[in-house]
Amino acid sequence: MRRWLVEAALAGTALALGSFFLATTLNEGDGWPIGVELVAGTVAITALIRYRRSRPVALALVLVVLGLLFGLPMGATPIALFGVALYRTAAVAVAVTAVHAVSLATVYLIALGPTRIYWEATTFLVLLHVILVGIGMLVRSQRRLVRSWAERAREAEQGDELRVEQARLAERERIAREMHDVLAHRISLLAVHAGALEVRRDAPRSEREAAGVIRQSAYEALEELRQVIGMLREPAEDRPQPTLDDVPALIAQSREAGERVELRLAADGVPAGVGRHAYRVVQEALTNARKHAPGAHVRVAVTGHAEQGLVVEVGNPLRAGGSGLPGSGTGLVGLRERVQLAGGRLDHGPTATGEFQLRAWLPWTP
Known part of the structure; x- marks a missing residue:
């Protein structure tokens, strides 16, 4: 006008x-x-x-x-x-x-x-x-x-935002280092005690095997912790990331820890990025099942193709109480954010048959 x-x-x-x-x-x-x-x-x-x-x-x-x-x-x-x-x-x-x-x-x-x-x-x-x-x-x-x-005002504003972001990254790195120091010490002690129990000749064989699983899990936890700390210093492309092919090994680790897990994997040629998200979904679902329904039979199904997308379903019976393991309560929140950023959907909750079911859909994007 x-x-x-x-x-x-x-x-x-x-x-x-x-x-x-x-x-x-x-x-x-x-x-x-x-x-x-x-x-x-x-x-x-x-x-x-x-x-x-x-x-x-x-x-x-x-x-x-x-x-x-x-x-x-x-x-x-x-x-x-x-x-x-x-x-x-x-x-x-x-x-x-x-x-x-x-x-x-x-x-x-x-x-x-x-x-x-x-x-x-x-x-x-x-x-x-x-x-x-x-x-x-x-x-x-x-x-x-x-x-x-x-x-000039815009450049000054962008400079202020950059300085704030750099300060945030520096604080995150400092907190991550402190977390690494504390957790590495605790997990190392756990691995040492588990190793000592594993070599005890008077301990039952089942306890020695369980101690071996604990020691191996503690070692892997230390390695993953180091990788997480490395994310603050290295580009993500320089680190090997899990894919859908690593899900069977993840299931095997859960079975060695005493979980009863059934896997149905019916998806071929899944892009690496989609497979990485699916791996994290299964990992978080198994962790929740271990915390909130220890000993329950867990069913994991990963199906899909290029036209349909990838569907990850994990279900287990609801049980009163839990394993007593500590949790932040934000695992599913972070998982939902990951799935949504990938363009997918995440649904979870109890069903009418008395089970807890988690279902994630991921687009088949290369």
Whole structure:
């Protein structure tokens, strides 16, 4: 709406100035018939509205010629010169203004001769155009200054955001290091005690086997902890990530720890990224089952194809109580966020048959 108001105001100004120049020409008994003047004025004002932003130099040169031949188009000429000063460099604006001044002075000298009217008319028109061009150059400089201030403010804001993000990353790394120091010490003690129990000759064979599983799990926990800490320092592409092919090994580890897990894997050619998400879904589901339904029979099914997508389903009977293992309560929240970021869906909760079921759908995206 504002643009249309500006265009209307410019057209009205050009028409008013052109009418003044046309009336002056008619009073002196010169000029073209009024019909020709109206056609020339309409063409000049239409071109001014349409091309003053996109082609200001070409428009100004055309209107200079029309303004020297006709009276009504003279009103659009100063506005066209103002547009040159507004949308082009100062050198271009000065050059076009100089061409117009020289042309105007030459044509008027030929038509009027070195009379008083010639000097008055030439001085008035040249000063009018020079003043408008100067105003246009000032407006252009002011706009560039405002844009430079806005750019500096934006860069300063981005610098503040970058510093805040760097501070967050540094704090996360510090917390992760502290976590590594504490957990590594505790897990190492667990592995040492489990190893001692494993080599005791007077311990039953089942206890020694369980101690071996604990020692191996503690060792793997230490390795995974080191990998998590390494995520803060290394690009993710440099670290090997689990895929769907690693799910059977994950199930085997759970079985060695005493869980009863049934696996049905019916998906081939799964992209590595999708398989990694599926692995994490199964891993978190088995952890929850071990915490909240120890000893329950867990069913894991991973099925799908390229047209359907990948579906991961994990179910186990609901049981009162749990294993007593500590938990943050945010595992499923983080898992839902992971699945949603991958473009999938995650549903979980008790069913009517007295089971807890977790179902994740992942798009088959390479």
